[in-house]
Amino acid sequence: MLEQLQQLVHLTGFGVLEWRMVVMWVVVLVLLWLAVYKGFEPLLLIPIAFGALLANLPTENLVEKPAGPVRSPVTGTVFAAMASKGDVITIERVPHERPDHLIRLKPDEIRDLFANEARHFAEGNGSLLFVVHPDKPTPTDDGKPRDDEAITVPYAGGEIQVTPDDYLVWAASSGRIVADVPAIGSMVIDGQQITEMNSTHAGGFYHWISLGVILEIFPPIIFLGVGALTDFGPLIANPRMLLLGAAAQLGVFVTFLGAIALGFSSHAAAAIGIIGGADGPTSIFLSNALAPELMAPIAVAAYSYMALVPVIQPPIMNLLTTKEERKIRMKSLRKVSRLEKLIFALAVTILCILLVPPVAPLIAMLMLGNFLRECGVTERLTKAAQNEIINIVTIFLGTSVGITMQGDRFLRMETMMIIVLGVIAFGVSTAGGLLMARVMNLFSKNKINPLIGSAGVSAVPMAARVSHTEGLKADPHNYLLMHAMGPNVAGVIGTALAAGYFLALLGGH
Template identity: 45%
Template sequence: MEILTGFLDAIRGIYESSGLVSLGWQNYVMIGISCFLLYLAIKKQYEPLLLLPIAFGMLLVNLYPEIMAAPHISLVEIQSANDPAATGHVVQEIGGKIYYENPTYGGLLYYLYQGVKLGIYPPLIFLGIGCMTDFGPLIANPKSLILGAAAQIGIFITFTGAIFLGFTEAEAGAIGIIGGADGPTAIYVTTKLAPHLLGSIAIAAYSYMALVPIIQPPIMKLLTTKKERGVVMEQLRPVSKLEKILFPIIVVILIAIFLPDAAPLVGMLMLGNLFKESGVVERIAKAAQNELMNIITIFLGTTVGATASGANFLKLDTLKIIALGLIAFCMGTAFGVLFGKIMYKLTGGKINPLIGSAGVSAVPMAARVSQKVGQQENPGNFLLMHAMGPNVAGVIGSAVAAGVLLNVVG
């Protein structure tokens, strides 16, 4: 009988400590959402490098919430400072009583998350991006900067709309940056302005980045004519090595002087690009764009996903953020195309307006979408390199927009 009782007690203990008791309906809903995102990442290959770890981090925290638990210190009362139980602990006296500090360690992802919270991971991601980015198309066609800047207009309009819907200025700034279609920038701004919204904003940002091939083409076709989409642009001029070396140095000097809040992101982006273009630190450049980039991507994606617990994510504000993020992204695409149409008119039809849609930053997917839509109208049209100009300009533009928001509402 004692053996049976012990067995039943063990079964009861296992059940009471299991998720069947501790998890709520919100957790199960989030588990379903994370499985759907895993499907998109694996089956559809929508931004799998980040969507997969984000989705799995979301899955982990809703199965085992303690994985993101913060450390804390409990006080245990003792009779004297010489009590053997206090050996190795910090002892303190409060109100005439003596206690020792008994620290409880946090969950695994809590510590990895500090790189997000302290604003370390996003600039390091930008370092790797800089090593992989060719600014040649932008240097060859500086007018691309206008298209990259135009695509950021949606950020500031959505910022205003978010305030109208009841969000604070800081929260609105974090929501608006989704329109830049730049995940690391969105995470960086959100950790500075509204860290409690990080899960919702990060998932919205990366989801829309993954859905670029679905969201952008209808907007591009709606705002352009068949004739405009079929424009064949002239080949870009060759860019010298000296120009490519001077570009990151000049850009970081100008932006850091006039907009210091953007310096961490732009500085790391340009440092990575200088690694690449200088040709004298090939080993460092390869490490930054491969090993470092991959490690940081794992830590960033998993820990950001782990902020999306059921209790934090399933709120009315989350639905508002997802809707506003979609509006910001669509408006960024639309303004990029509209400014492309203006340049089409001003240049006498030499600029294909489709390249303006690439100004939303999602490198290089947005540029590939411009190429694909252009070839649907004219199979002999090759817009990829032309679209890369606004695309990399959008990366710089989103970082500058982030600096403006941090300066104004931070």
């Protein structure tokens, strides 16, 4: 009877529950509460939260990868191998984070990793196939070769010695090894197929949906919808608002330098810094290219701070402006013709892509959506971009991001640091726009209400609404919304260009 009960429990998911999964359920409830009861970005936070819930449940046929070629992550020598042709690999139902490079881990963490894998191997669900020693050691920050001591760890019923510079090759899915495996001491090159696995399972539903993020499809499509929804008229009518949008990128670069000072790599620091732009799709686009392992906390931080614009920005706005400045009334904007808007869309596309080619997917889709909106002859396409297309992609983008929020990845000090750096980035960006407006007033007869400088972050249109609301508090008859939309849409372009700059400077993985 006891044995039958144990088998029944094994068939369910209760046997693999752990404390980190339960803690993430609490995080999910907080996100849902913010979205449902506080109204903070519900269109994005609800899909993200639901994806995070699925990531912390023992699911099947949802996120599994299909079996296929197994490739080397680096050029080097195979010095440990567990797998052989014909072996059947069964990975655990809830796989934990599996680093491909030991350089990210401390010695004790390396020992724990191999100890856990040895236990899984004994239970029949080990997934570590090979250990590869790189041909060229990873240099330290000062450019010198690494001098790492060997660490003795358990492996496949025995022991091996590894160094923090070694790479691990994992089975991506359950299946049978159907190709020969390299012998110990064999040389392999980066990207080389070193064996192959086969399975009748074609991969989980969200494995295929998430390719929209991995292949950088979803963020540009979101930008298509944003362009179709956005009126660039206020920016065209008052071009100097571009300076406010540019100044609001200050937090991106300040946080980039701060993250490097805290020990993050330049790739990770750039991905974290872009949170200051308050642009969720751009944050996902850049983190996927530069630091995919950090995409979940970066995306959650970006969207959370976008949702919290009405909470975060007003104290900074009141601190950095005087009551008299908040009462400044700006001149009415001139009417912008359709031809001007069409020329603007084309000119921005050409100029931005010439300046920063890596940002082409975002800028091209943003301006295509806007051209569809303004040309007046593609009403059906415009409505599709504004509604069905962006809504469908928003659901899949949000859940794809949320489903990467596994407890063992998310609940660590690195995530807390990203959350803190994100709010700093957002605060500095807000301050940058406000201060730039005050500086511009020193040289301009046509004064700018500095409150609209805070709208330079690209949280469209919420940041513009906050500027308008704070202006009404100072003067109930001062309407700043259309003026604030100028720097707001300039911020969208500015954040995309900042992301493109980082991609051009650092390149993707």
